[in-house]
Amino acid sequence: MIHRSEPFWWLLFAAGGSAAAVLAPVLILLTGIAAPAGWFPQAFAYEHVRALVSHPVTRLVLFGVIVLSFFHWAHRFRYTLAEGLALKRAWLPVAVVCYAAAIAGTVSAAVVILKL
Amino acid sequence: MMAEQTVAERTITLEVFRYRPEQESEPTFQTYEIPYREDWVVLDALNYIKDSVDGSLTYRWSCRMGVCGSCGMMVNGVPKLTCSTFLKDYYPHPIRIEPLANFPVARDLAIVLDDFMAKLVHVRPWIIRRQEEPLEAGEYRQTPEELDRYKHFSMCINCMLCYAACPIYGLEPEFVGPAAIALAQRYNLDSRDQGGRERMGILSTHEGIWACTLVGECTTVCPAEVDPAGAIQQAKLASALGWLRRVLVPWGNK
Numbered sequence A: 001m002i003h004r005s006e007p008f009w010w011l012l013f014a015a016g017g018s019a020a021a022v023l024a025p026v027l028i029l030l031t032g033i034a035a036p037a038g039w040f041p042q043a044f045a046y047e048h049v050r051a052l053v054s055h056p057v058t059r060l061v062l063f064g065v066i067v068l069s070f071f072h073w074a075h076r077f078r079y080t081l082a083e084g085l086a087l088k089r090a091w092l093p094v095a096v097v098c099y100a101a102a103i104a105g106t107v108s109a110a111v112v113i114l115k116l
Numbered sequence B: 001m002m003a004e005q006t007v008a009e010r011t012i013t014l015e016v017f018r019y020r021p022e023q024e025s026e027p028t029f030q031t032y033e034i035p036y037r038e039d040w041v042v043l044d045a046l047n048y049i050k051d052s053v054d055g056s057l058t059y060r061w062s063c064r065m066g067v068c069g070s071c072g073m074m075v076n077g078v079p080k081l082t083c084s085t086f087l088k089d090y091y092p093h094p095i096r097i098e099p100l101a102n103f104p105v106a107r108d109l110a111i112v113l114d115d116f117m118a119k120l121v122h123v124r125p126w127i128i129r130r131q132e133e134p135l136e137a138g139e140y141r142q143t144p145e146e147l148d149r150y151k152h153f154s155m156c157i158n159c160m161l162c163y164a165a166c167p168i169y170g171l172e173p174e175f176v177g178p179a180a181i182a183l184a185q186r187y188n189l190d191s192r193d194q195g196g197r198e199r200m201g202i203l204s205t206h207e208g209i210w211a212c213t214l215v216g217e218c219t220t221v222c223p224a225e226v227d228p229a230g231a232i233q234q235a236k237l238a239s240a241l242g243w244l245r246r247v248l249v250p251w252g253n254k
Helices: A006-037 A046-053 A056-084 A088-115 B042-053 B114-122 B144-155 B161-165 B167-171 B178-188 B196-203 B217-221 B228-248
Strands: B011-018 B028-035 B072-075 B078-081 B095-098 B105-107
Touching: A006 A056, A006 B228, A046 A056, A056 A088, A056 B167, B011 B042, B028 B042, B042 B095, B072 B161, B078 B161, B078 B217, B114 B178, B144 B178, B161 B178, B161 B217, B178 B196, B178 B228, B196 B228, B217 B228
Parallel strands: B011 B095
Antiparallel strands: B011 B028, B072 B078, B072 B095
């Protein structure tokens, strides 16, 4: 089953890798460095950020980046466990646990983003 | 007192993997100290040993110019064509020479390549036509642009360095492997070919492209600049998009 659906997981993995590569550095720069350093005080004012984040397009983009990153992680971690730690016999449970974690992450991301 | 030595006196040490199944159950290493020449490649050194020191040493070679793909060996743990690996890049340190990794050893530095040969045939790397045109119809013509789509994948010399470098092949011997997939992709991209669907059925399996995790060592060691890792990625994307099309438009399957 996992083997038959491999293209699906790989597409999510590839999309997640691309999304993370393009957007993660920007997000880290903005939220991890610029905001705490107080570089653009008006732009990072609470009300402003809140308005931005609760806009439907922003929510959609955030959901996409977060969820695809989860699946990117799940796929990579699955292969790290299966091949790096030589857990080849546990191939199926490893895959199920990794993708289930990403699905759980997806649900919690949806909840958090809907509440914004 | 290196500077006072004449060129002829300089020597280099080769630690060569030996395995003679009729006289030893475990492989050993044999050390040869041989003359060092700046313009010698590792293969020249092995030929010197074979001719002048120890005629029992077994290895494969043919063209001496990076075309035939026979002389691949592990040189200090890295898969290399020994005909294009210069002693001067290692001198004065000793060089360790072993048979290509991930393959069974037949004798000394010669590996058993049956597995690769079987996989090569398995992916059907030749032009497949639904119906052959009659001879009078002439050649299957192709534009230079159509040639460029696959040409670099066609440069493979079947040296198997990519299999020796691939950690997935080491872990999963069933993996079809870099060179065979690159050659399959070479025919998938050929405008004269009509066997893409047939070939993708073989490639789109766990033993095919999906075993690959894009480590990329195959492309790093390739002496012919084939980029097997790129070929596998292309095949993955084509396979995944085909899968998506079948899922989204199940009635569109011609």
